[in-house]
Amino acid sequence: xxxxxxxxxxxxxxxxxxxxxxxxxxxxxxxxxxxxxxxxxxxxxxxxxxxxxxxxxxxxxxxxxxxxxxxxxxxxxxxxxxxxxxxxxxxxxxxxxxxxxxxxxxxxxxxxxxxxxxxxxxxxxxxxxxxxxxxxxxxxxxxxxxxxxxxxxxxxxxxxxxxxxxxxxxxxxxxxxxxxxxx
Amino acid sequence: xxxxxxxxxxxxxxxxxxxxxxxxxxxxxxxxxxxxxxxxxxxxxxxxxxxxxxxxxxxxxxxxxxxxxxxxxxxxxxxxxxxxxxxxxxxxxxxxxxxxxxxxxxxxxxxxxxxxxxxxxxxxxxxxxxxxxxxxxxxxxxxxxxxxxxxxxxxxxxxxxxxx
Numbered sequence: 001x002x003x004x005x006x007x008x009x010x011x012x013x014x015x016x017x018x019x020x021x022x023x024x025x026x027x028x029x030x031x032x033x034x035x036x037x038x039x040x041x042x043x044x045x046x047x048x049x050x051x052x053x054x055x056x057x058x059x060x061x062x063x064x065x066x067x068x069x070x071x072x073x074x075x076x077x078x079x080x081x082x083x084x085x086x087x088x089x090x091x092x093x094x095x096x097x098x099x100x101x102x103x104x105x106x107x108x109x110x111x112x113x114x115x116x117x118x119x120x121x122x123x124x125x126x127x128x129x130x131x132x133x134x135x136x137x138x139x140x141x142x143x144x145x146x147x148x149x150x151x152x153x154x155x156x157x158x159x160x161x162x163x164x165x166x167x168x169x170x171x172x173x174x175x176x177x178x179x180x181x182x183x
Numbered sequence: 184x185x186x187x188x189x190x191x192x193x194x195x196x197x198x199x200x201x202x203x204x205x206x207x208x209x210x211x212x213x214x215x216x217x218x219x220x221x222x223x224x225x226x227x228x229x230x231x232x233x234x235x236x237x238x239x240x241x242x243x244x245x246x247x248x249x250x251x252x253x254x255x256x257x258x259x260x261x262x263x264x265x266x267x268x269x270x271x272x273x274x275x276x277x278x279x280x281x282x283x284x285x286x287x288x289x290x291x292x293x294x295x296x297x298x299x300x301x302x303x304x305x306x307x308x309x310x311x312x313x314x315x316x317x318x319x320x321x322x323x324x325x326x327x328x329x330x331x332x333x334x335x336x337x338x339x340x341x342x343x344x345x346x347x
Contacts, residue, residue: 056226056230
């Protein structure tokens with residue numbers, strides 16, 4: 001399926017006759033990028049699959065109220081980010097553990113042989129990223145892997161560009177320090 | 184023509200080049216085979232299923248559902264009665280506030296093995312009255328404060344950035 005233009009998707013979504021078709025085009029266009037964003041946050045594939053489905057259900061429910069002032073993709077990333085954080089909070093409450101312990105649980109999933117297929121160096125990087133607080137992890141992932149511009153990140157996370165730059169800078173320092181210890 | 188600074192911004196740089204290695208960006212996560220191929224129809228099915236339920240509730244079924252609540256309501260009423268009766272029979276209730284008012288911090292410390300944080304937590308001591316050691320703050324690295332604030336779910340990045 002060819003990737004559809006956002007404006008055409010939004011226009012078609014407004015018409016009840018083409019609403020479902022338009023939304024399926026939106027899903028097809030963004031599912032992969034959103035999946036990887038969520039997967040880097042929740043680590044486990046099944047959890048990422050659940051969070052992604054919830055993300056699109058929320059998007060479908062609220063798309064009619066979407067304002068063209070922001071970009072569709074930053075709006076979708078915002079929902080996916082919120083759903084991921086909400087999932088991690090629920091997990092923490094469910095397991096009766098602290099944030100640090102959730103990181104250990106996620107790190108344990110990384111060590112699961114079915115989770116990673118890349119080189120050891122990339123696995124180490126994922127472990128390093130898991131040492132960051134959730135807020136910083138989001139900023140690092142969006143900037144480093146998604147290569148999202150600070151302006152778009154600001155729109156996605158509702159955070160000033162200055163705060164994002166400071167957060168990314170701290171994250172890079174911590175990751176570099178972690179990686180140096182490993183080698 | 185594109186803005187060169189935008190291109191520069193598009194390539195996140197680290198300070199000593201470790202993260203600049205493109206190999207680090209390769210995706211290490213494994214994925215079930217063909218996952219993305221049938222993801223769109225699966226998500227569309229979830230979206231359809233998530234719509235409002237069309238099931239109609241008949242008026243007489245409400246009574247059938249509510250009858251299960253009768254024993255629960257009776258148990259709650261009984262429990263509330265027991266609490267009310269026992270609370271009125273106690274002649275000398277334990278009043279932590281009056282104990283705290285008549286006890287000095289040193290005496291409290293001798294009696295029980297509480298530290299200051301416990302006393303503040305139980306509202307036995309007003310934290311504003313405690314001596315504040317400013318030199319302790321000077322010893323804390325700004326990045327440590329940053330990390331501490333980053334772990335607080337209730338603080339957003341803007342607030343943390345303004346504080347640091």
